[in-house]
Amino acid sequence: MNSINLLLGVEFWVATIRIATPLMFGTLGELLCERAGVLNLGIEGIMTMGAFVGWAAVYQGADLWIGVLLAAIAGMVFGLLHSLFTVYLGLSQHVSGIGITLLAANLAYFFYRVLLPQVNTPPKITPFQPFAIPLLSQIPFLGKAVFTQTPLTYAAFILVAIAAYLLYRTPIGLAIRMVGENPSAAEAQGINIYSIRTLAVVIGSAFMAIAGAFLTLSAFDSFFVNLINGRGWICIALVIFASWQPFKALLGALLFAGFDALQLRLQQKIGAAIPYQLFLMLPYIFSIIALSVMARRAGYPKALMVPFRKGER
Amino acid sequence: MITNLSRRRFLLYGSATVGTSILLKACGTAPSPQPSPSAASPAATGAIKVAGVYTVPIEQQWVSRIHKALDAAKGRGDIEYVYSENVTNTDYERVLRQYAEAGNQLIVGEAFAVEKACRAVAKDYPKVAFLMGSSGKPDGKNFSVFDNYIHEPSYLTGMIAGGMTKSKIIGMVGGYPIPEVNRLMHAFMEGAREITPDVKFLVTFIGSWFDPPKAKEAAFAQIGAGADVMYAERFGVSDAAKEKKVLAIGNVIDTQKDYPDTVVASALWHMEPTIDRAIQAVKDGSFKAEDYGIYSYMKHKGSSLSPLGTFESKVPAELQQKVKKRQEEILAGTFTVKVNDMEPKSTA
Numbered sequence: 001m002n003s004i005n006l007l008l009g010v011e012f013w014v015a016t017i018r019i020a021t022p023l024m025f026g027t028l029g030e031l032l033c034e035r036a037g038v039l040n041l042g043i044e045g046i047m048t049m050g051a052f053v054g055w056a057a058v059y060q061g062a063d064l065w066i067g068v069l070l071a072a073i074a075g076m077v078f079g080l081l082h083s084l085f086t087v088y089l090g091l092s093q094h095v096s097g098i099g100i101t102l103l104a105a106n107l108a109y110f111f112y113r114v115l116l117p118q119v120n121t122p123p124k125i126t127p128f129q130p131f132a133i134p135l136l137s138q139i140p141f142l143g144k145a146v147f148t149q150t151p152l153t154y155a156a157f158i159l160v161a162i163a164a165y166l167l168y169r170t171p172i173g174l175a176i177r178m179v180g181e182n183p184s185a186a187e188a189q190g191i192n193i194y195s196i197r198t199l200a201v202v203i204g205s206a207f208m209a210i211a212g213a214f215l216t217l218s219a220f221d222s223f224f225v226n227l228i229n230g231r232g233w234i235c236i237a238l239v240i241f242a243s244w245q246p247f248k249a250l251l252g253a254l255l256f257a258g259f260d261a262l263q264l265r266l267q268q269k270i271g272a273a274i275p276y277q278l279f280l281m282l283p284y285i286f287s288i289i290a291l292s293v294m295a296r297r298a299g300y301p302k303a304l305m306v307p308f309r310k311g312e313r
Numbered sequence: 314m315i316t317n318l319s320r321r322r323f324l325l326y327g328s329a330t331v332g333t334s335i336l337l338k339a340c341g342t343a344p345s346p347q348p349s350p351s352a353a354s355p356a357a358t359g360a361i362k363v364a365g366v367y368t369v370p371i372e373q374q375w376v377s378r379i380h381k382a383l384d385a386a387k388g389r390g391d392i393e394y395v396y397s398e399n400v401t402n403t404d405y406e407r408v409l410r411q412y413a414e415a416g417n418q419l420i421v422g423e424a425f426a427v428e429k430a431c432r433a434v435a436k437d438y439p440k441v442a443f444l445m446g447s448s449g450k451p452d453g454k455n456f457s458v459f460d461n462y463i464h465e466p467s468y469l470t471g472m473i474a475g476g477m478t479k480s481k482i483i484g485m486v487g488g489y490p491i492p493e494v495n496r497l498m499h500a501f502m503e504g505a506r507e508i509t510p511d512v513k514f515l516v517t518f519i520g521s522w523f524d525p526p527k528a529k530e531a532a533f534a535q536i537g538a539g540a541d542v543m544y545a546e547r548f549g550v551s552d553a554a555k556e557k558k559v560l561a562i563g564n565v566i567d568t569q570k571d572y573p574d575t576v577v578a579s580a581l582w583h584m585e586p587t588i589d590r591a592i593q594a595v596k597d598g599s600f601k602a603e604d605y606g607i608y609s610y611m612k613h614k615g616s617s618l619s620p621l622g623t624f625e626s627k628v629p630a631e632l633q634q635k636v637k638k639r640q641e642e643i644l645a646g647t648f649t650v651k652v653n654d655m656e657p658k659s660t661a
Contacts, residue, residue: 226521
């Protein structure tokens, strides 16, 4: 009974969308990379770096949006590094990705310590404030749930739509999908596989960094080293759940976030009867079940994780 | 696809790999492996060599207290202080040994997840004094333990929370239900019940020490369920309380200056009595395996109730009187706050 009341509360949906936002950015970024045929396991580290750079910029006095921009640029740098290893050198995408995660996460920590060698509590910034969109936020229930978020959340929704449009309705989108499916055929069309893949990885990595920046500039207001806490890995799973389609990715992120918001509420209600660990597991159990159902029909990009070498057959 | 490595490429990659590994090795060396001359004769000159080994960054509430106390001792010139932070548990023993080898006389750290390894290291270096955060007992001749026994001020903050709640629902967000967290939560709950017997508690654990956004979400959920006073065991909880304009109670550190209209009071932990006692013991050569837990008690000034500060006029005088009376009783030893290490559960 209680849990049904929970789902009907606006507050629950506000929380769901707020929790989903970093997942939306991250999943979209990963999706772009993979659509071009490159698995990017650097996501966790790139998110950490994005969280740090965005926060540090604002802490040093930059505007919040400049912080987001700088985070995106930091993400691009690591995306470029990843594409150098995987696209140009054709090295193992797993190894390179994990290497980038370790490198970026630890570099973020290193720079943080250089910036703040002696602190007792991490300093705070003034984060993005919730911004109710006029008129739209007046819509009963839905308006309050969706249109009273922080600006980056709106940006995430818009980005999903833009990504979907770009992927399916524009030549560049076609090129990205093609290099992920059949690079040789794409090359025969005169498409430069290396450039397209690099472009996708770099843009995708920028999204990942913004996902991290959301956590320090919007969801919270200071930087912690282990702040990302596995959210990047969730995005990898969500891409498969989404079967590499942007709108399904949005759905997956919302579902996962919904379960997370729900477990936090269930835990405090019936936590006395059931161990809290079970509640914490809930979103992950959902992921596994959803994955095993959805993965059967998942149309993964055929050239995913296959390095392309010009002239090779 | 992997076969056509030319010799030149092979050499390039090969040298890059070797170069990187050498570089990594160079970066990985201990901060100060070479023992300075003064270390050769312990108990001789003024400053003793102390090393801190922490599994989390020094910003973490718990470790920040230890770090602060050691920094103060360093400032006084009592010790030379080096430390490593964010050491993973799997690497903990190695770092411990490295500092022991480097001639440190006192090593302060946290043994919680690596009890066996730490005790083994202590046995191997009988001349080094070990002072470790631990839920266990002291060991051998040189392995002393301490812990954040600040349940007494936690009880007092609980009384304040119990008096300040109007909805009679108090929210508590924790990392993991380990004894160090549980005993403070239980003391807090006891204190709240003393003032408002029918108060209800919402308890959430987020399964992480460092995920403020998640702690914040958990707090939002509790506030949504009617909690109007939050027990802020984690970073992030006070932020939610501030945003939703409810009250919060701090833990371990005083955060009122960041949340002047939110944090009513905090149970503070002071590591100075513990650290200073250990340093003195090492200096005069009397260090032995001991339980330093009691030096975190209020009687020894190891913990205290923070001043009400901005809430001085907002907390009812009658309640302040009651808290003050309890505090005196605790200090006089006529009132004992129970230590309960069991996992706290929601009662709502």
